[in-house]
Amino acid sequence: MMRTKRRAAFRAVTSLPWYVLLVASAAVILFPLYMTVVDSLQDVLKLLTYPPDLWPRTPEWSNYREAMTDIPMRRYMLNSLIMATTITSGQLATSILAAYAFSFMRFPGRTPLFFIFLSTMMVPWEASIIPNYQIIQRLDWLDTYQGLTVPFLATAFGTFLLRQHFMTLPAELKDAADIDGYGNLRFLLFVVIPLSRAAIATLAVFSFLQAWNQYLWPLLVTNDPHMRTVQIGIASLQSEEIQRTNVVLAGTVIALLPMLFLVIAFQRFLVRGLTAGAVKG
């Protein structure tokens, strides 16, 4: 016990140069975020003077209060929350069902259908936005939550990820369930889902992060400021509220915080999802 501790201490000392590199690199990576926080706490006139302050001499926390009350940050956050929650739940539902069929059911055309699912991953969303916009326009879904969410309720990536996991469950489970007279739905709800919580959590974190961070689609389908998501909100405030850059930056920090928390809290799930095939948009 003592020896391992001493060895660890020894290693820590010999790794001092390594730590110097680690700290220096961390400082560089965090610097943009740090400066944003500093500027979000400044007086607005201070932001117009040179040289820039590297720390807030008199932090003005009221900027954050202003961001939440004066500019419609609360509404933006609510819209993003509704959008991301709907997309995440929808993607979980559709991909759990599809992945179940592809792993546990036998039906005609199963393999070709799976490849059709996979092929959707090769279509960049940006290449099909014009017809998609026309569809939403014709349905009269502009400036609605349906317009923001319905096109994203199915995910080939999620289906693929969950199928990978479902295939690792022992085949005997299904046989036993058949003998006990479990139907497909009961087997899915009471056996497969409880055994796949980690994989489902991975997909949930992933879907939520992606949905919350969307930019192009919400920009196209929302015009009404009340329907803006937080991403569109801060981007438009940045050009509209030039005299209040500090408040806009406070809003930016507010928009980032929930995702930062999500990424840190669910890091191991995120890593699993990203290494299975990465997408961020």
Next chain:
Amino acid sequence: MTAAAQARARRRRRWLQQSLAASPFVLPSLALFCVFVFYPLVRSVWLGFHATDPFGRREVWVGIDQYRDVLTSSDFRHSLLVTGQFALYTVVGSTCLGLYLALLVHRRLPGILFFRTVFSSTVASSVAVSSVMWFRLLNPGVGVLNYVLGKGGLPAEEWLTDPKWALFAVGMTTVWMNVGLATIVILAGLQNIPEELYESARVDGARAWNQFLHVTLPALSPTLLFVSVVGVIFAFESFGQIDILTKGGPLDSTNVIVYSIYREAFLHYNVGLASAQAVVLFVLVLLLTLVQFVAAQRWVFYR
């Protein structure tokens, strides 16, 4: 009824039964894909055969001409060139930086988890958040980047309004935004390299640098290829940072493909031309995906 006919009837019944049982599971996804992926793709191609009048209303069949016009127009070629250059900046930047950071946190040291979290934290930052942050940092007069460069004796630049620097500045923003992702994926790749490979290298007396060159890099090549190709695809799909930082300017120096599609379709209402560009984008991304696939089979070292 003959035995063969009975068997056929049984098969047909089972076929029907299985299809009926599977459809509630598969149809929700399939229906959504048909409406929001496959139909739009076909319609994009169809729209590409049509010219739109300046009010975005009448569509006139012009056939393959519009695709030929897109591929030969100097504007679109310029967009392609800009996108390629942007891909080069961002892929080289985030892959090299990601590799460096992943190597740093690959060592098992006390407190290393903290640094792993810090280095991967930029995945949380959306394109809008990153761009608004960097817009401030890149401010030519009072931004901190020019201030820091000035301290190092380097000249201040008009990052976003100088055609010479704009694409590079947008690239910097993008590298920062993507480096967390690259670090996570490369670190996972490093952790998958079997320890035996290093042991045999150590027996051969390989030094750290040689070990990196002859063991780590070859074993890591599938991961690096993956990160690079995903990076190129991201670059070809980039939009948000351009829209927020430069709006395609100055002098079209940052007018990447997706921004050009957006501008033609939603600002100039030239839906036909934009669709033709979108189809070209689709083909390019498809080719990149196939390149990744073939390259992974052929040239990359696998155990």
